[in-house]
Amino acid sequence: MPKRDDIKSVMVIGSGPIVIGQACEFDYSGTQACRVLREEGIRVILVNSNPATIMTDPEFADATYIEPITTQYLELVIAKERPDALLPTLGGQTALNAAIQLDKAGILKKYNVELIGADIEAIERGENREKFRKIVQEIGAESARSHICHTMQDALDGVTELGYPVVVRPSFTMGGAGSGIAYNEEDLLRIAGLGLEASPTSEVLLEESIIGWKEYELELMRDKNDNVVVVCSIENVDPMGVHTGDSITVAPALTLTDREFQKLRDVGIDIIRAVGVETGGCNIQFAINPDDGRLIVIEMNPRVSRSSALASKATGFPIAKIAARLAIGYSLDEIQNDITAETPASFEPTLDYIVVKVPRFAFEKFPGADTTLTTTMKSVGEAMAIGRNFPEALQKALRSTEQKSAIFTWLEPRDAGEIPALIEEMKRPHDGRLTLAQRALWLGATNAQIHEATNIDPWFLDQIERINEMADQIRESRDLLAPLLFEAKSLGFSDLQIAGLRGTGETRIREIRKQLGVLPVFKTVDTCAAEFSAKTPYHYSSYDSETEVVPSERRKIIILGSGPNRIGQGIEFDYSCVHAAMTLSEAGFETIMINCNPETVSTDYDTSDRLYFEPLTFEDVMAVIDAESSAGELVGVIVQLGGQTPLGLARPLADAGVPIIGTQPEAIHLAEDREMFSRVLTEAKVPAPAHGTARSFEQAREIANRIGYPVLVRPSYVLGGRGMEIVYEEEMLKDYLEKATQINPEHPILVDRFLDDAVEIDVDALFDGTDLYLAGVMEHIEEAGVHSGDSACVLPPITLGREEIDRIRKSTHAIAAGVGVRGLINIQFALASDVLYILEANPRASRTVPFVSKATGVPIAKAAARIMAGETIASLRAIGLLPKVGDGGQLPPGSPVSVKEAVLPFGRFHGVDTVLGPEMKSTGEVMGIDSSFGVAFAKSQVAAFSGGLPTRGTAFVSLANRDKRAAIFPIKRLSDLGFDILATEGTADILQRNGIPARVIRKQFEGTGAQGQPTSVDAINNGEIDLIINTPYGVGPRKDGYEIRTAAVLRGVPCITTVQGLAAAVQGIDSLIHDQPAVKSIQEHARGVNRDGV
C-alpha cells in the first residue's frame, strides 16, 4: 500500500538560523523534503525564520512563512493554513522541540493536525535520558552508569557514586549545548549549573566517564512495515570525550570486525524499534572499550541529524528525501534508489571509498575562548572528502578546510627533543591535535606513545605514519619518478605539499606530473560499490587506474562553491551557487558544481547536472576543469558566487587559461586594490573616507595622525572583516599591527578614517555592462563600525528619502561601470552629514543576496548567473526573471518591510566579550517580515533570541557619554511603556534630569553594597533584569561593560549595544504591546505588491 491519500497538506518546520550545532544540513534535508512532498502532489506549508535557505525560496513550498519558530507564530500559521499533518523531523532539534511544544499546548489537537514522521511519545523515549536508559536495558544492551539530577544536590550525590571524571549532559539540548566533563567539584558545580539552566526540563545526567573509548555512529531508517536498514556507519578518529561534530570522522567504520559491527547493528535496530520511530531516520551513538569490546549505547536522535546529512553525502543515500516519503506512507521497498534507478531503497549502501569529515573551527574570532574540545560542540563548519583510501581522504579533507595549520607539514629541524612537549600538548583534545600527532610521529615518537596520549586508534596513527614515510621518500629521493609521484598522490599529497618537500613551486610539480602522466582519475559515488551501474553523476577524484567519468559534448559551466562554513562565509554563498546551477541548467547549459561542504544543498547530487565533491584548491579544481575540457565546450567558470574561496582562485585559474565568466579577475583585483580603486572613485565622483595604505607601523601612524582617530584598520583581501578593528589611539594601533602582521605578512594594511555616527547602507546590485539593476538597499540598524554581517538591517531603508536612494543608484552604477562588473556587486556606503561615502565595494555575491531576494521577491542570484552567461538586464526583464520596470531601490506600493538580524554564538564561548565590532562574529541570520518596521523588527528579535523583546519589566541602562544625548527619547518611551529603569550613576543622573524615573544601581567594580545592595551584574544574575542597554566605548575584553554583557549572554537577557539598536528595539516593543501579531506567507506578500504601480 503506497502513499496515504488522506494527507493533502503538510506543514514542514525548518531549523531557523544557523548556529553552532545546527547548520545548513537542515536546509539540505528540509529542501529535499519539500521537493519530495510537492512531487507527491501535497500542499507544502513551510515555516522557517532563516532567509538564507533554499527551502524558503518561494518555489519550494506552496506557502512559505518566514516567521519566528515559536509556538505563538506556529499556531497562527496552523490556524490560517489548517494543514492535515506536521512533519517535524527534518528541521533539527529546533523543529522537533517546536512540535513538542505545539503538542503540549494542545494546538495540534485543537486544529486536528497529525504529527507524521515521529510521535511525541517516541521522541520522549529517544530524548528523555531516563526513558532511553530503560529501553537500552530492556533490549539487553548497556548504557553508561549514570545518575539523573534535577538539582545541584542531586549532582553532588551522584558523583559520590560514579567518581570523577563525570560527563554532564543536559536533556533536550542540541549540539551538546551545556554539557561537559567535570574533573572535580568546582567543574561539576559550574557545568551542572549551566546544564540545569540550558535544559528546558531542568534536567541533567551525570555519566561514568568513558573518555578515550572508540566512538561510532549508525544512521538507521525504518518504515511503517518495520523494515529497518542501516544507511551508514561512522567512526570517530577522535575518541569519546570530543563531540562528534568536533571530531574528525570517517565512513565506513574501519576498525571493527563483522561480529562487532553486527552487534552495533542489532542493538541499533532493537533501539529504533523499541523507541518506536515509526517512519524515518534516526542516529545512534555508541562507545566501545578498545581493551575488551564492551559496548555502550550513548544516545539517539529520533530525527534527521547533522550526521544524517553527512551520511547521505558519504553514501549517496538521500536520507531526508526517503524520510519524507516514508512519512507519507511509502515503505522502503516502494522507493527507488535514485543512483541505480533500478534497485530499491530497502538496502544498505556499501562503500568502496573512504570518506573523511574534518571540522572547521573559528577560535581565532573569539580571543579568550577555550579551545579544548569537549562534549559541547564548538566547530562552525566542516569539510568532507572522498578518496580511495584513508590517507587520501584525510589529506583532501584537511586541505578542504582552507586552514593552513590543518595541513600536514614536515618543517625542519627534525628534533626528537620536541616530542615530550608535543605529547603533553596533545593530551588535551583541541583543534590542532592531529597535526601534533603527525609531527610527533615524524620526529620519532612511536604509535604506542601517541595512542597513549590521545587514545586515537593505532590503525589511524599508522595511516599517518604512512603519510610521514612518504614525505621522507619524496624529500630524499634523487629524482621524482612516476611510480613514487603516483604513490604520493594516492596518499593524498597535494602538489603544494610535494613542492614544499622538494623545495620547488607548485607549478613545477604540476608540470612534472603532467609530463609523467601522473593524473587523477574520477570515480562515482554509487551506494553499491559498483555492483550496479550508477545513473547519478556524483564524482570524486583519486589516483587509481581507471577513470569512469566521461565528459559530455554539451556546453558547460562550472560553479565553484564556498567550501566549509565559517564565520563570514556560510550558507548565504551556497544559496547563490545553488541558484546559478538551477537557472543555468534551465537555460540549457550543463552545470557542474565543485564543493566540499557536506552540509549544503549545492552538494546534493540533485542540484547540478554534475557534482564533483572536491577541495576548492587550484590543483583540485584544475583537475576537474582539465577532465571536463576534454569534450564539449567549457563556457566558463563562475567564481563570484561562492565568496572569498572561489574568488581567491580567479587569478590563478585565469592565468592557467581557464575562462572566467562574469566579472573578470582584473576587475576583481581593481576593486581590492586601494590605489587603483581610488581612481575609479574619483572618476565616479564618489568620495571615500580619508585613507591610506601602510606597509609599516611608521606609515600607519603617519596616516592615522593625518586623517585623525578613530581609524578603521584591516588587511586587504579579507572576508567577514577578519582582522578588522576600530582603533581609537596610537597605542591601540601599535597593538593591532603587532597582531596583524602575523595574520598576513604579504599584504599591506589599510587605514581608513572611521566615520562615527554615520548611517551605514548596504547595496546589492546587478550590472551587465550597460544597465544597472539596483537589487536592494539596506539600512543598518547598528551604526557604521559594526560588521555588516553582524548588524541588523532593514529593507527598504526606513530613514532614506527618494533623493538619497537616487544618489545611491547613480553612485552604484558609476562604480559598477568603473570596476567592470558583469553580474553582482555589493557596496557599503556610509551617510554622514549628508555626504555619501563609499566604504567598500565587492564585485561578487554578498552575504545579503538571499535576504534581498526574499525581501524584494526577485531571484537576483539567478539573474546574476544569467548575466554572467551573457544575457542582459533588459532581456531578463523581458523574460520575467527581473521585474519589467523599477528596481529594489524603488519598491512598488504594498511592499513589506523586512528586517535581517544576526545570530551570535557567544553562548558557546563563555568568557568571550559579546560586544560587536568590525570583525564579523555571527554564525547566522533571521528575517522578520511585516507591513511595518516595528513589527518586522520585533519578529526578527523573537526569531533570533529565545524570548525576543520583553514587553514589560526592568531595563538596565549604562551608556557611553557620546550616546547619552541620543538615548534619552527612546528610554523615555520605554519608561512610558511601563518599564522600570535602572541605570548606573552617571546615566541615571541624566535620565532623571530628563524626567525619567531611573533608579541607581551599583557598578560592578564598586562591588556589592554594605547592606547587600546588588551590582548591575548581580541583578542580571538574579534574574531581575529583562532588558539591557549597554553601549561600550572602544574594544577589548577588559573594557567597561564586559561583565555585564557576559552575564547577559549567560542569562539570555536581550542586550542592546548601540543607540540605533535601542531605537529599533523600542519601536519593536511598542508594536508588540499595541499590535495583534499576524503571519503572511511570502507568496501572499508577493501578490500584495503592485508591480506596475511604481
Next chain:
Amino acid sequence: MKSADPSVLVLEDGYSLVGKGFGASGNAFGEAVFSTGMTGYQETLTDPSYCGQIVVMTAPHIGNTGVNPEDGESRRMWPSGFVVRELSRVVSNWRASGTLADELEANGIVGIQGVDTRALTRHLRDRGAMRMGIFSHSTGENLMELIAAVNDSPVMLGASFTDEVTTAENYVITARGEKRATCVALDLGIKSMTPHRMSQRGIEVHVVNANTTWEEILALKPGGVFLSNGPGDPATAVGAIAIVQKALEMKIPLFGICFGNQILGRALGLETYKMQYGHRGINQPVKDLTTGKVEITAHNHGFAVRAPESLEFNTAYGRARISHICLNDNVVEGIELLDQNAFSVQYHPEAAAGPHDSDYLFDRFLEKMGSHA
C-alpha cells in the same frame, strides 16, 4: 613474501593490473568474483563456498582487525587468490591473534594489493565473472603467456568442489540447553556458524560427509535434514539431489541454504543457471513474499534457481512456491513446499559475515521439525 614484490593479475579476456604481492607467493587461478561487504574478510576467506575462486574485495582497506581464533567459519581459508586495494600494515583489535597476511601465507593463498579494485569490479560486472590468474614476482611482461595460462585453467560451469570441502569425519554439534530436535546436516561446504545457530535453538546437529548415503542418514533418526552452502555448479551435485528427493518422498522436514537451495530447486525439477556476476555481499534486500517484509541479507552465490512460469508451481512432491526474491534483480532467493515441511533460501541466514535479519529461519526449521515429530 615481501609485500614490495610486484605481482600481476590477469583475466581470461586479457584485462590485467599490476600490484604488489602478499600472503603466499606463486601462481593462483580461479573464478574472479567480487564481494561488496565492508566487514567480515576473515569469514569470507574461511567460507568454503569460495573454493575455486579468487575473491576481489571492493572495500579498500582490508586486514585492519587482523585475524582471530573466533571468526573463522571453517578449518581453513578457501579461495585460491585474494585481491585487495590496500592491506593494513598493522592490526588493531582486542581479539586479534595475528595478521591477515601471515594467515593467508599459512593457508597458501596468493594475494595481490595495490590494484584498482573498483575498475576490476566494474569490468567483472559488465563482462561477467570469469577466470583470473595472479602471478607473483611478475609485472606481466609475458602477458600473452599469462593470458594463455588463465585460459587453460578450469572453468566454474560444471565444476564440483564438494569432495574438497566436505568434512572427512562426521561430527556432532550438541544442542545448547534442552535438546529439542536432531538434524542431519549434509556438509557441502558448511560454515561453522550454521550448526551454531541451530545448536543455540536446541537442535543437535550431525554434520556428515557429503557422500553419506541416505541409509546412513536415516540411521541417525533425524527430525530434519539440512543442506548447507557450498562451492561449485549445483548441476554436478547429483548425490545430494538424490538425497533430497528421498527426504521429500518421506516428507522429512528439510532446510537448505545457498547451494542447498539450488539442490532443492533441482530436486523439484527446476533449472539452475550461472549468473552474470552473482551476488556477493552483506547488503542484499530480500523480500519474503509471504509477509511482504524486507530482510537485509548476506549473499554468496554465482548460480541461481531459474524462476518457474508462476510463483506457485506443481512438483512431484506436491505444490511449491517461490517464497523469497532479491529486490535488486528479482532473482529467486527462496523456495518452499506447500504440502510438506521443506524450504530453502539462496542467502545466508547464519550470517557470518552479515546482518542477522534472517535468524528466524532457524526457528522456522525447528518448528517444522517439531510439527513433524
